[in-house]
Amino acid sequence: MSEENIVTCKCCPVFCRIRPGQKGACLRYENYNGEVRRTIPLVRYDAIKEVAIDNDQPITNHELQPEITGIGSGTTYPDYKRAPFIVQYEESGVEVVTVVSEVPLSYCGMEIKLDTDEYIGEECAKVYSEGVQVGFVAQEQYGSKMLSLGGINLIKEKKSGLKTVLLMEAIANREKVEVQIERGAHLEFRVGEAPVINGKKIQKMRVGCGSAAMALFAYPFREAADEVIVIDSDLTAIYTEHPVGKDLASGFSGIHLKFRRSSPGRYFGDDGEGWGGTSIQNPVDVISYIENIQDKEGMTILITEATGERSALFQVQRGKLIEIPLTPQASRAVQLIQENCEPSRVSALFIGGAGGSARVGVASKPLKFTEAVHQGKVKMTSGGAPVFIYPGGGITYLVDVEKIMKGSFGWIPTPAIVAPIEYTMPLDLYLELGGFADSIVPLKELRDPVVFYQKP
Numbered sequence: 001m002s003e004e005n006i007v008t009c010k011c012c013p014v015f016c017r018i019r020p021g022q023k024g025a026c027l028r029y030e031n032y033n034g035e036v037r038r039t040i041p042l043v044r045y046d047a048i049k050e051v052a053i054d055n056d057q058p059i060t061n062h063e064l065q066p067e068i069t070g071i072g073s074g075t076t077y078p079d080y081k082r083a084p085f086i087v088q089y090e091e092s093g094v095e096v097v098t099v100v101s102e103v104p105l106s107y108c109g110m111e112i113k114l115d116t117d118e119y120i121g122e123e124c125a126k127v128y129s130e131g132v133q134v135g136f137v138a139q140e141q142y143g144s145k146m147l148s149l150g151g152i153n154l155i156k157e158k159k160s161g162l163k164t165v166l167l168m169e170a171i172a173n174r175e176k177v178e179v180q181i182e183r184g185a186h187l188e189f190r191v192g193e194a195p196v197i198n199g200k201k202i203q204k205m206r207v208g209c210g211s212a213a214m215a216l217f218a219y220p221f222r223e224a225a226d227e228v229i230v231i232d233s234d235l236t237a238i239y240t241e242h243p244v245g246k247d248l249a250s251g252f253s254g255i256h257l258k259f260r261r262s263s264p265g266r267y268f269g270d271d272g273e274g275w276g277g278t279s280i281q282n283p284v285d286v287i288s289y290i291e292n293i294q295d296k297e298g299m300t301i302l303i304t305e306a307t308g309e310r311s312a313l314f315q316v317q318r319g320k321l322i323e324i325p326l327t328p329q330a331s332r333a334v335q336l337i338q339e340n341c342e343p344s345r346v347s348a349l350f351i352g353g354a355g356g357s358a359r360v361g362v363a364s365k366p367l368k369f370t371e372a373v374h375q376g377k378v379k380m381t382s383g384g385a386p387v388f389i390y391p392g393g394g395i396t397y398l399v400d401v402e403k404i405m406k407g408s409f410g411w412i413p414t415p416a417i418v419a420p421i422e423y424t425m426p427l428d429l430y431l432e433l434g435g436f437a438d439s440i441v442p443l444k445e446l447r448d449p450v451v452f453y454q455k456p
């Protein structure tokens with residue numbers, strides 16, 4: 001193979017030397033007839049806007065929607081070079097500019113939300129992929145377990161960096177992945193689908209905590225049994241002691257729970273692999289004692305999880321609790337819980353730090369540009385999807401990966417994630433911010449397919 005037929009990709013600091021017909025390490029650039037070109041063409045916003053916005057939400061502020069996305073637009077490196085596409089067009093009588101690029105982001109991470117009350121491990125426990133740490137268990141949110149993945153300190157580690165980036169890229173592109181929690185669960189998941197925890201596919205997200213369930217099902221619970229206990233790792237609740245039951249029931253049942261009391265009828269649960277994500281394996285074990293049980297012959301107690309997946313009915317018989325079949329009223333209450341639970345699913349937010357050199361190819365006044373982004377004068381999107389920009393300094397943004405076309409994220413071996421970014425603003429503002437007037441191309445001059453070719 002002659003050296004002349006090999007081309008050097010300069011779209012990132014790796015500088016792959018690519019043979020004819022072959023692709024570089026990241027698979028995003030190829031040697032096509034002796035030129036380096038992006039393997040997919042530029043994606044127009046019209047082609048993906050159904051993904052980028054909620055279908056039932058009208059497009060507002062239309063003049064600031066990008067006409068093209070960063071997907072397939074290519075990357076320029078080093079960053080002093082101009083962004084690959086800077087296009088101008090007219091919207092509602094205003095001249096608008098959109099600047100797009102596929103930006104390598106070494107400063108990036110992900111927040112993963114798993115809708116489940118199943119125990120996955122302690123908060124701050126490490127998350128492993130292929131034997132290396134890629135993140136940690138973050139603070140639990142309402143009805144969901146959270147993972148925090150990536151971040152520059154893991155990405156720059158020799159052992160974990162590339163694996164962390166590859167895992168995040170796979171998650172963002174909605175591929176199936178597996179991770180292991182330190183002293184905790186094995187997780188298999190794909191964004192948009194139900195998680196599989198220790199081999200068990202999670203069907204339902206809980207309807208609320210145990211205390212919320214008391215309010216949500218106040219009347220059905222009154223009919224279901226003499227007492228209702230909802231076991232939940234956050235707040236386990238008992239009906240006749242709870243403020244709801246105080247109003248609606250005929251008096252406290254005398255049942256005391258083993259958990260620490262938060263307020264009347266509300267008890268802080270523990271964590272484990274039992275009912276409601278607690279350590280309770282046998283539902284009656286949630287009860288510490290019953291006052292004067294010998295006087296409570298026939299009393300019924302419905303115990304359920306906040307998903308309604310597991311439930312059991314007990315009756316006091318000769319001073320003991322005996323499990324009996326669910327009555328129609330108890331079944332109805334449990335069924336109502338089940339019907340009102342949302343399906344369990346996995347979601348992911350990508351966090352990117354674009355406040356560094358990624359601004360340089362956009363405009364020549366980086367501080368003014370950052371301020372304009374924060375002020376909302378410049379609209380920032382990622383693959384056409386709306387982003388949330390963290391307050392304070394820099395341009396650190398969050399984006400829901402499900403609002404971006406599948407497969408839009410890439411990686412490079414430096415290591416870093418490559419994410420599509422668009423900045424859209426009125427032309428006069430762009431020029432005020434030090435925009436590159438001599439690089440602006442009228443949108444109508446772009447003829448599909450628009451393919452990025454590396455400039456010599």
Ligand code: SF4
Binds near residue numbers: 011413
């Ligand atoms: S890793 Fe990708 S972007 Fe970087 S030089 Fe190789 S082909 Fe180009």
